Amino acid sequence: MSSLLITQPHGLEHVTPPGHPESADRLRRLNKVFALPQFADIDRKEAACAGLEFALEVHPKAYIDQLKTLRPVEGMSQIDGDTYISKESLGAVMTAMGAGLDALDEVLAERNQNAFCAIRPPGHHAEREAPMGFCLVNTIAIVARIAQQKGLERIAIVDFDVHHGNGTQDIFYHDKNVLYASTHQMPLFPGTGAKNETGAGNIFNAPLREGTDGTDMKQAYKEVILPAINNFNPDIILVSAGFDADYRDPLAGLNWVPNDFAWITGKLMDIAGKRCDDRIISLLEGGYDLDGLGQGVAAHLSMLAHGVSGPAIDHIRFDQEEHFG
Structure with a gap:
């Protein structure tokens, strides 16, 4: 199994308070x-x-020009209640896009079967003309549009962030060639993601109540998300990989553990193996408890790289003091 990890040193320079x-x-x-x-x-x-210019694939030029105007010469500017832009934020946005597009090229060239992009700021809340929820541009939507331009006809986007990806849904709501499938806590920010939001038959939302653990999550995937992806027969699977459904996360109330992220990853890999030559590209979204984020990403990446799932993942050392202190 050949996996690619793309890191983003420039992402450290996007400043928040x-x-x-x-x-x-x-x-x-x-x-x-x-x-x-x-x-x-x-x-x-x-x-x-x-x-x-790659952001123009999903955002109008006036919106990108607005971000340029909002970017301060020094320090940071507040866009809304929780979204900020700093001097280096657009550089971080550009390297986040670069990570996703490079991953796409590598996977399509068959140099790697899958890729994980450790990037920030996140993107799935950014709508066509509105930054929100820490997000400035919608990185995964841009990757999907470029994938279409490279000849892929059916793009599946799977979002397991605890918050619904309203921006991604907004951008592809009427595009029957892009499937968007999401599990997320509801009610919770941003307030979208109801079951009856179905777009052109390409939107599949499986909202989860507060306190949902891995058992109910797996049921939602088996009943809604996985059948939808299988029936769609994608040419590639893109993943909005948020790790804020972890039981420790301060911004939400689901009760997932690291192996739940590994389970989802394994199921997506099973579909990718049958439908799209193993092609998966995963982009980091949320995850705000540092231990939960680290352990969730370790579980996700271990599955992508080594196919480790279930009890076998116990060999990964998640000791906080030794590795994450």
């Missing part, structure tokens, strides 16, 4: 995870820079 949950500490924690010996054999790259 002290105490903000979406901070550079998230990538710092993941860099510790990636240094663990069980990930030493994974192919690695640093994120390249993609021009802001």
Whole structure:
């Protein structure tokens, strides 16, 4: 199994206020995870820079120009209640896009079967003309549009972030060639993601009540998400990989454990193996408890790289003091 890990040093330079949950500490924690010996054999790259013109695939020029105007010369500017832009934020946006597009090229060229992009800021809340929820541009939507331009006819986007990806749904709501499938806590920010939001028959939402653990999550995937992807017969699977459904996360109330993320990953890999030559590209979204984020990503990446699931994942050392202190 050939996996690619793309890291983003420039992502550390996107600044948010002290105490903000979406901070550079998230990538710092993941860099510790990636240094663990069980990930030493994974192919690695640093994120390249993609021009802001790629953002025009899903956002109008006036919106991108607005972000340029909002970017401060020094410090940071507040866009809404929880979304900020700093001097280096657009650089982080461009390397986040670069990571996703490079992953797409590598997977399509069959140099790797799958890829995980450890990037920030996240993107799935960014609508066509509105930044929100820590997100400035919708990175996964841009990757999907470029995938279409490269000849892929059916793009499946699976979102297991605890918050519904309203931006991604908004962008593809009427595009029958892009499937969007999401599990998320409801009610919770941003308030979208009801079952009756179905788009052109391409939107599949499976909202979960507060307190839902892995058992009910798996039922939702077996009944809604996995059949939808199978029936869609995708050419590639893109994943909005948020790890804030972890039981420790401060911004939500689901009760998943790291192996739940491994289980989802394994099920998506099963479909990818049957439907689209194993092609999966995963982009980091949320996850705001550093231990939960680190352990969830370790479980997800271990499955992508080594096919480790269930009890077998116990060999991964998740000790907080030893590896994540």
